[in-house]
Amino acid sequence: MSFLEIKQVSKTYKSGGKFHSREIQAVKDVSFTMEKGECLAIVGESGSGKSTLGRMVVGLEPTTDGEILFQGSKVWSKHMSKERRQALQMVYQNSFEVTNPKFTAAQIVEEPLRYFRLVPPEKRREREQKLLARMGIPESEMDKKAASFSGGQLQRICIARALAAAPELILLDEPLSSLDVSVQAQILNLLQDIKEEYQLTYLLISHDLEVVYYLSDRLIVMYFGKVVEQIDDISLFEELSHPYSLDLIDAATYQETDTHHGEDVLPTKGCIYASRCKRACERCRTEEPMLREIRPKHKIACHFGVEDEKE
Numbered sequence: 001m002s003f004l005e006i007k008q009v010s011k012t013y014k015s016g017g018k019f020h021s022r023e024i025q026a027v028k029d030v031s032f033t034m035e036k037g038e039c040l041a042i043v044g045e046s047g048s049g050k051s052t053l054g055r056m057v058v059g060l061e062p063t064t065d066g067e068i069l070f071q072g073s074k075v076w077s078k079h080m081s082k083e084r085r086q087a088l089q090m091v092y093q094n095s096f097e098v099t100n101p102k103f104t105a106a107q108i109v110e111e112p113l114r115y116f117r118l119v120p121p122e123k124r125r126e127r128e129q130k131l132l133a134r135m136g137i138p139e140s141e142m143d144k145k146a147a148s149f150s151g152g153q154l155q156r157i158c159i160a161r162a163l164a165a166a167p168e169l170i171l172l173d174e175p176l177s178s179l180d181v182s183v184q185a186q187i188l189n190l191l192q193d194i195k196e197e198y199q200l201t202y203l204l205i206s207h208d209l210e211v212v213y214y215l216s217d218r219l220i221v222m223y224f225g226k227v228v229e230q231i232d233d234i235s236l237f238e239e240l241s242h243p244y245s246l247d248l249i250d251a252a253t254y255q256e257t258d259t260h261h262g263e264d265v266l267p268t269k270g271c272i273y274a275s276r277c278k279r280a281c282e283r284c285r286t287e288e289p290m291l292r293e294i295r296p297k298h299k300i301a302c303h304f305g306v307e308d309e310k311e
């Protein structure tokens with residue numbers, strides 16, 4: 001029995017009226033398994049079905065066909081148990097949309113503690129403070145309203161809220177997309193650290209291959225609702241061969257080169273850090289690349305990482 005089993009899952013949405021209804025097949029016959037403690041990334045362009053699949057995995061909506069089993073039993077039911085809700089948590093892209101601006105940081109983290117009755121009322125404050133402090137929000141800021149935090153701080157609070165439920169699996173749906181690059185690096189490191197500390201399993205949805213590369217162990221590429229390619233060891237990233245996967249890599253590297261000192265820098269094929277790599281650009285030798293703040297997890301495949309190691 002796997003920790004999570006996705007078995008031939010499909011999802012069809014119906015839109016339009018009675019006479020002009022249209023079917024959208026968002027997810028088509030997707031199967032994969034996940035083991036406890038790993039991070040599996042789902043990548044794909046907008047509309048490829050990533051979020052729909054993620055929502056089904058955490059039981060927010062039913063499948064049309066196929067089934068999803070978490071620790072051996074079906075995830076979705078009309079009356080999902082509290083234990084199951086507790087075990088499957090989410091962190092979304094836009095923290096402002098998923099928090100009540102009038103709530104304080106402490107109140108946001110208190111929600112799952114209270115709902116799942118995880119901590120006796122008299123101990124809640126202490127637990128909130130510990131979780132928030134671990135996320136870098138000091139005690140002095142616990143009672144500030146959500147609206148007064150920056151995007152990065154609020155995302156930290158949302159991560160604390162997910163952790164407060166003592167989850168087994170966290171769905172990270174584009175958790176960094178709305179943040180500045182420097183903040184992204186900090187949150188990425190935080191996500192990596194707490195994964196070990198709290199023995200978490202991550203299902204990461206992202207269109208950012210660099211984020212995927214740092215955080216994930218495995219990778220699934222989706223295209224028009226289908227899984228078109230799967231890499232079971234992220235360090236073999238360069239072996240991606242499906243034309244659509246190669247397009248994704250090219251999009252990641254060239255997008256960067258477009259803004260890279262306004263020069264036409266040719267990235268090294270297969271290295272997603274190519275445009276930030278010291279070897280790829282003379283000017284970068286004298287500059288501090290943004291991703292220096294991120295600790296490379298898989299050093300061999302990143303030129304910059306290899307050079308770091310030698311220093």
Ligand SMILES: Nc1ncnc2c1ncn2[C@@H]1O[C@H](COP(=O)(O)OP(=O)(O)OP(=O)(O)O)[C@@H](O)[C@H]1O
Nearest residue numbers: 013015024026044045046047048049050051052053
């Ligand atoms: N509730 C819904 N009702 C109707 N169609 C939907 C619904 N949710 C998603 N879809 C459609 O299903 C398809 C897949 O959408 P989904 O949001 O899962 O893709 P995605 O890869 O996560 O894209 P993005 O990165 O833009 O979020 C799209 O065509 C979308 O319009």
